[in-house]
Structure formats: C-alpha cells, structure tokens
Amino acid sequence: MGGDFDPASLNKPDSLAGILIRMIPLNPIKAMADGDMLGIIFWSILFGFSITRLSGKPQEFFINFFAYGFKAMMKLTQGIIALLPIGVFGLITTAVANSGIDVFKAVGKYIITISIGLSIHFLVILPLVFFIFTKINPLKHWKAMxxxxxTAFSTSSSGATLPVTIDCIENNVGVSNRTTSFVLPLGATINMDGTALYECAGVLFISQALGIDLSISQQVVVVMTAFLASVGAAAVPSAGLVMIFIVLGAVGLGDHPGAGVIVGTMLAVDRPLDMYRTMVNVASDSIGAVIVAKSEGESNLYPNN
Structure with a gap:
C-alpha cells in the first residue's frame, strides 16, 4: 500500500490499536482470573447477546442463572457496604495522620471538580441535546420533572425514583405509556451519564493522588471502561463507587495499595455527589424518553406548560 504501517504497533499495550486488540480475550476464563476488565466486559456483552439468540428452556436457564447470581452479589455488596463506615473511619484516620490538612484540600478540589462537571452536563449539554432534537424550551422539561x-436527589437511586419519573413523563410531559414503559426502565438500568462522568474523574483523581500520570491511551481506556461499567452499574446508592474498582483495574491501579485508602476517603464525601449524579442520570433518562416520543410522532407534549 506504500504506507508507514508497522504491524508491531498492534502489540504495543499503550497504543489505541493495542487497547482494541486487548478488548478481545483469547481465553475469557484467563481474562477473569487476571482481572482484565475490558476483556471481561467485551466477552460478557457477546455472551449476553448470544443468550438472546436462544429460545425455550436454554434461554430461560441462563437468564435465571445470571439474574439470581446478580441478586446474590447485590446481597453480598449490601453487606459489605453496611460495614464500610468502620473501614472508612480507619482509612480516613490513617490518611489524616499521614497527610494532615492536605488531604482535606485534595478532597475539596475533587468535590468541586465533580460538581462542576455534573453541572455542565446537567445545565448545558443535556438541555442543548434536548433542544436540538425536540425544538422545545428545556425549562419546560425541567419544570415538569x-x-x-x-426524589432522585433525596434517594440517590434511579430505581427508587423510576415510578416518580414515569408519573412525571406521562402526566406532566404527556408522553404515552407505550414509550415510557420501554424507555425509562431501560434508561434507569443502562443510561447513567452522571455515573460515567464521576468514574472518569474519580480515577484521574486517584491516579494523581498516587503520583501516577496516565497516558492518553490509558485515559481512553478509562473512558471506555467507565462507559461500559456505568451500563452495568445497579440503580442503587453508591453503585458508581463500587464500579470504580473495575475502571481502576483496567488501567492497572486496582491492586495498588494506596488506591483503597483514597477510595475510602472518597466514600466519606460520596453521599452528596451520589445524590447529584443520580439526579443527572434521571434527567438524561427523561430527556431520552421525550426524544423517542417526538421521533414516534407524539406531538401533544407539555399540555400544562
């Protein structure tokens, strides 16, 4: 072809091509044993899609197996979260003893960064996307929701907010039940803009606190993994903080001895951030429902505004 392509570049772990190659595991069992998160997620998506191509009892078996396995893991996670305050107390005590007042300065910058990012997404990006696709004043939607x-801000759970979200979209916005019953439950499960943003910023904060500079390709991995991890995050409080370990593992920081201490410090201030990012997630879900409704020809929207 006359180009300068070097096949050896495909084997470089920090190149974009190398990242894409590593997403396809040669051995999925080995990928799980090694904690290769990109490979695990990629293989899980393919395996899940393959299950949808089955029918009858085989499909029912796999669906029930993974559904019950997920419920069991959620029970285990909830038990761990119940004990977290004790661990967080010890981690923060250690961090303050070692770093003094500087730890509060770093956490303060972290809170401000996350808050600014969520605010830009909530007040600028989402309204802009909403207006482009619907040609409706975003303030009408914000008022209706x-x-x-x-509810999202107070519960920190997209799942717990779902009935209220459906009620607002159907009664205040005027979207049909046919649209809301499909879009909103799906969105509450896989559409988590705020969580993805939080995980990206959180991993960068952890890497900087550890004195590790992530390369551009590693930052691409962070974005890709955060997107995929947010899709798989449960619609429960602090799910994003649990999933952040997946993103850390994708860039080789999951086993770093200092990462757990920093995550524990983040957990101490996670509740208000979790409340905000849940509200952003719900806003994104609701906007998606209205955009789908418009694309389906529904026109009698916002009858009371």
Missing amino acids: ASAFA
Whole structure:
C-alpha cells in the first residue's frame, strides 16, 4: 500500500490499536482470573447477546442463572457496604495522620471538580441535546420533572425514583405509556451519564493522588471502561463507587495499595455527589424518553406548560 504501517504497533499495550486488540480475550476464563476488565466486559456483552439468540428452556436457564447470581452479589455488596463506615473511619484516620490538612484540600478540589462537571452536563449539554432534537424550551422539561429530580436527589437511586419519573413523563410531559414503559426502565438500568462522568474523574483523581500520570491511551481506556461499567452499574446508592474498582483495574491501579485508602476517603464525601449524579442520570433518562416520543410522532407534549 506504500504506507508507514508497522504491524508491531498492534502489540504495543499503550497504543489505541493495542487497547482494541486487548478488548478481545483469547481465553475469557484467563481474562477473569487476571482481572482484565475490558476483556471481561467485551466477552460478557457477546455472551449476553448470544443468550438472546436462544429460545425455550436454554434461554430461560441462563437468564435465571445470571439474574439470581446478580441478586446474590447485590446481597453480598449490601453487606459489605453496611460495614464500610468502620473501614472508612480507619482509612480516613490513617490518611489524616499521614497527610494532615492536605488531604482535606485534595478532597475539596475533587468535590468541586465533580460538581462542576455534573453541572455542565446537567445545565448545558443535556438541555442543548434536548433542544436540538425536540425544538422545545428545556425549562419546560425541567419544570415538569421537578418532583422526579427531588426524589432522585433525596434517594440517590434511579430505581427508587423510576415510578416518580414515569408519573412525571406521562402526566406532566404527556408522553404515552407505550414509550415510557420501554424507555425509562431501560434508561434507569443502562443510561447513567452522571455515573460515567464521576468514574472518569474519580480515577484521574486517584491516579494523581498516587503520583501516577496516565497516558492518553490509558485515559481512553478509562473512558471506555467507565462507559461500559456505568451500563452495568445497579440503580442503587453508591453503585458508581463500587464500579470504580473495575475502571481502576483496567488501567492497572486496582491492586495498588494506596488506591483503597483514597477510595475510602472518597466514600466519606460520596453521599452528596451520589445524590447529584443520580439526579443527572434521571434527567438524561427523561430527556431520552421525550426524544423517542417526538421521533414516534407524539406531538401533544407539555399540555400544562
């Protein structure tokens, strides 16, 4: 072809091509044993899609197996979360003893960074996307969704907010039940903009706190893994913080001895951030429902505004 392509570049772990190659595991069992998160996620997506191509009892078996396995893991996770305050107390005590007041300065910058990022997404990007696709004033939508936003902010759970979100979209916005019953439950499960943003910023904060500079290719891995991890995050409080270990593992920081201490410090201030990012997630879900409704020809929207 006359180009300068070097096949050896495909084997470089920090190149984009190398990242894409590593996403396809030669041995999925080995990928799980080695903690290769990109490979695990890629293989899981393919395996899940293959299950949808089955029918009858084989499909039912796999669906029930993984559904019950997920419930069991959630029970285990909830038990660990119940004990976390004790661990967080010890981790923060250690961090303050070693770093003094500097730890509070670093955490303060972290909170401000996450808050600014979520605010830009909530107040600029989402309204802009909404207006481009619907040609409707975003303030109308924000007003119609006020009770859902308040519920999301107070519960920190997209799942717990779902009934209120559906009520607002159907009664205040005027979207049909046919659309909301499909889009909103799906969105509450896989559409988590705020969580993905939080995980990206959180991993960068952890790497900087550890004195590790992530390369551009590693940052690409962070973005890709955060997107995929947020899709798999449960719609429960602090799910994003649990999933952040997946993103850390993808760039080789999951086993770093200092990572756990920093995550423990982040957990101490996670509740208000979790409330905000849940509200962002719900806002994104609701906007998606309205965009789908418009694309389906529904026109009698916002009848009371």
